[in-house]
Amino acid sequence: MATILAVHGTFAHAGGEAGAEGADVGTKQWWQPDSEFRNEMRQLLDAPGGRLEVVHFEWSGENSELDRRQAGKALLQKILELESRNEPYCLVGHSHGGSVIAAALLRAAAKKQKLPHLRRWITVGTPFVNMRREPFLFTRLDLPRKVIFVASMMLLLMFSVYIAAEMTSGKSMVLGGRYPGILIATGLMMSLPALVFYLLLRYFDGRGLLLYRRRVTARAGEYFSDRWLSLAHRDDEAIQGLAFLPEAKLTFFDKSFAVPTITVLSVVALPLLYLFLITSPKTMVSIANWLKTDVYESRVSPGAAAAVREISQERRLRRQEFGPRSRQPGALRDDTQANSGAEQRFDPAAREERRKAWQEYRSKRRELEERYSDLNAAERAFRFKQRFFERKDMVCENGVLCGNGENLRVNSALVLHVATDELSWMLGGEELGAGRTRWIWSALIPGILVPLISGLIALALMLVIRSFAGIVSSLSSTLLNSLTNAEVRRSAFGNDTEGEIAVGAVDRPSWIERSPPRLPGAIDELITDYSNGMASQSLAKFRRMIGGLASAEPKHTADTAVTTYFTWKELVHASYFDVPEFRKLVAEAVSRVEGFAPSADFKKDPDHTKTAQWLAEIEGAPRSLAEPGSEPPNTSDVAAVAAVVASTVKAEP
Known part of the structure; x- marks a missing residue:
């Protein structure tokens, strides 16, 4: 057959x-x-x-x-x-x-x-x-054999680390100092397990291939x-x-495969940048200190600053004295009818005193304006310090931004202040009129310019991200193509x-x-x-x-x-x-x-x-x-x- x-x-x-x-x-x-x-x-x-x-x-x-x-x-x-x-x-x-x-x-x-x-x-x-x-035996071993081989070298590793430590210490040896022969014998014994396992693994490797x-x-x-x-x-x-x-x-x-995906990040780049800013204590403290020293205090004379603080404290004290009296119904009267529901009315005497105090404040402020040309800047600096560097007339801890940059409420308020009050002042919002007109323009200018500036910043970020994405995509494509080619070849063979x-x-x-x-x-x-x-x-x-x-x-x-x-x-x-x-x-x-x-x-x-x-x-x-x-x-x-x-x-x- x-x-x-x-x-x-x-x-x-x-x-x-x-x-x-x-x-x-x-x-x-x-x-x-x-x-x-x-x-x-x-x-x-x-x-x-x-x-x-x-x-x-x-x-x-x-x-x-x-x-x-x-x-x-x-x-x-x-x-x-x-x-x-x-x-x-x-x-x-x-x-x-x-x-x-x-x-x-x-x-x-x-x-x-x-x-x-x-x-x-x-x-x-x-x-x-x-x-x-x-070319090397270790790279040819499978995972279990690699684990066993490394474990067999532990005694040799311990001995090698000890010898290296002794050589760098410059002191007498802890082990084998008097009898160097013992140290040599110990080294040989420590090497024996690794040598035996190496020879065994080499033998099985040769038989298998x-x-x-x-x-x-x-x-x-x-x-x-x-x-x-x-x-x-x-x-x-x-x-x-x-x-x-x-x-x-x-x-x-x-080379540009990842550019569209990475560039999509530009959509949320500005919000992410904002969140990063207000959650970074060091950055917020640095911004606050820079505003305080280089933006506000550098433009104000010491006399104007002292005068603004004095007149502001007087105004606050008068408010504390007259404000409650003028706003509490029947505060200075025994008329029980005045204290009844819908018939409550303000105390005329308190209102009159409040009006006089306000007139006195305005008169005194006009005098200060004639004396100090930087009074408006001094008032802005004073308000800035009150909001972000003081609490209850006391300087915040370490004389820096209240909360040391870790208070999210203070941090977000500071950024909002820069985006509204500071922007409006830089563009002359306080010179566009008085009273309600100035307030409207101070609100309108940020309302128009902040979105415009934000859009320009977002576009700039998009260009930066796109350039960065091009570099990342090119490098990634080279790496991924190399890995994919290797995997395709491995799979095909x-x-x-x-x-x-x-x-x-x-x-x-x-x-x-x-x-x-x-x-x-x-x-x-x-x-x-x-x-x-x-x-x-x-x-x-x-x-x-x-x-x-x-x-x-x-x-x-x-x-x-x-x-x-x-x-x-x-x-x-x-x-x-x-x-x-x-x-x-x-x-x-x-x-x-x-x-x-x-x-x-x-x-x-x-x-x-x-x-x-x-x-x-x-x-x-x-x-x-x-x-x-x-x-x-x-x-x-x-x-x-x-x-x-x-x-x-x-x-x-």
């Missing part, structure tokens, strides 16, 4: 779900039972002296390097079962199924198992990911390179896309390892030195035509149904809309096994090795001669040291990179 073992690629799930290998729902994939490939292999091939069996090896199918290595380990067990039968077998892997086969063979080489009954292993459109391990053991890779090349056949289209999206991906400059974030970096992808395993030739032009064109035909059908289907997307129930998400109307067969990478001539080429390749032979039906098939010619062309072409991606990309390569990038997007409903 002879066996063909089929290994599927990424995202190829059992049950016919749509995946990277191109199966629609309900369609048998190439490697599944009763698929066209398996049925044709039985029809086209014979096993001299026995029967031909076509079986499959199923793994997770995730785009994960760890999953591929784990699958390779499991596949080797399956291979060893076939070896135990002493019967010939061939391996056929599509996409990363070929990577799984390569991982299994590398593991076999590590165990020095030559697998003599393996006649041929065929990879179809396989991109082999090139990995590079981190077979790709970096030169003897193993050399042995794998010696054992298995001559039995390898690669079948790959020159425009295979997976191979070409992953090959050119490391050099692709993918821009996900424009399926690199979920610890301590290894995916540096690219080629069309051969890393332990084989030369790249094989691609498929001949004739079979290339057949696969391309099939893929283009599927793309045309899917596009026509999508065009017919595009009007119903909005009304579809349930609503389509970004991913379901694509998977409903498109299949992976629009890609060359997923079309190989749907082309009958390609399946016959695989059969021809298997029939050439010991233990397999073409069937009578295959010999009569008109395509038998063509497949034999194609295979001879592939096997006769020289292998090359050049790798995919070493030449400038063409249009197809750019499209391949786009397809690879698109495959990394995981949309959730």
Whole structure:
């Protein structure tokens, strides 16, 4: 008996779900039972002296390097079962199924198992990911091992800190001062746990990373390179896309992507600036002191200041004396009727005294105006001090703004004072008339100018914020593009390892030195035509149904809309096994090795001669040291990179 073992690629799930290998729902994939490939292999091939069996090896199918290595380990067990039968077998892997086969063979080489009954292993459109391990052992360890390694160094850390402290102190040593040998022995003992753990971790690290053991890779090349056949289209999206991906400059974030969002802050910048101002004690105290000394006191003579304080105190005392009497009904009368409800009236005598006091105040103020030209400024300075620096004729604590800048009521009053009283005075509001007229203008000027000035400040802040946003956005886009590019590459290569970096992808395993030739032009064109035909059908289907997307129930998400109307067969990478001539080429390749032979039906098939010619062309072409991606990309390569990038997007409903 002879066996063909089929290994599927990424995202190829059992049950016919749509995946990277191109199966629609309900369609048998190439490697599944009763698929066209398996049925044709039985029809086209014979096993001299026995029967031909076509079986499959199923793994997770995730785009994960760890999953591929784990699958390779499991596949080797399956291979060893076939070896135990002493019967010939061939391996056929599509996409990363070929990577799984390569991982299994590398593991076999590590165990020095030559697998003599393996006649041929065929990879179809396989991109082999090139990995590079981190240079330092610590960076290659997973998190639990890093924790253990650091814990093992605690004694050494304690000893090192002690030695450093002793060397900088200049005093006699606390430990080992008399006997330096004890200190040396202690240092060696403290280093022993870290050294032991380091050697153990290095040993396990070397055993786990077979790709970096030169003897193993050399042995794998010696054992298995001559039995390898690669079948790959020159425009295979997976191979070409992953090959050119490391050099692709993918821009996900424009340099100005964050400018509109950050600039929106200018809408609330002025209110935020105001809130910051009144809640900043040091700032408020500084503003108050500056107003007191540089704005008010600097414009007032000592004589005017003293005169204003004196006349203001006299006026306050007269108000305290006459104010209550003139406003309390019946305060100086015994007339009980005057004290009854609606009949209450002011005391005429008190009112007269109040009027005389007011006249005396005005007369005295006119005298002071003639004597002091800065009387108005002195009154403003006096009011300012009373409001913000004094309480009950007593200077506030430390002689600064009352509340030390921590009283929100005082702080907000000070800002309001600057925006109204101070602005009005600066624009000459007190010279626009007297009495009610001056009051109206003093209120009207701030009412007009404060919003205008606020608007100008807000616009200036907007320009500043926009300039700042441009700088932040540019720097952020550079950082985010770098991080996103790294994540796209990591996801596309399926690199979920610890301590290894995916540096690219080629069309051969890393332990084989030369790249094989691609498929001949004739079979290339057949696969391309099939893929283009599927793309045309899917596009026509999508065009017919595009009007119903909005009304579809349930609503389509970004991913379901694509998977409903498109299949992976629009890609060359997923079309190989749907082309009958390609399946016959695989059969021809298997029939050439010991233990397999073409069937009578295959010999009569008109395509038998063509497949034999194609295979001879592939096997006769020289292998090359050049790798995919070493030449400038063409249009197809750019499209391949786009397809690879698109495959990394995981949309959730």
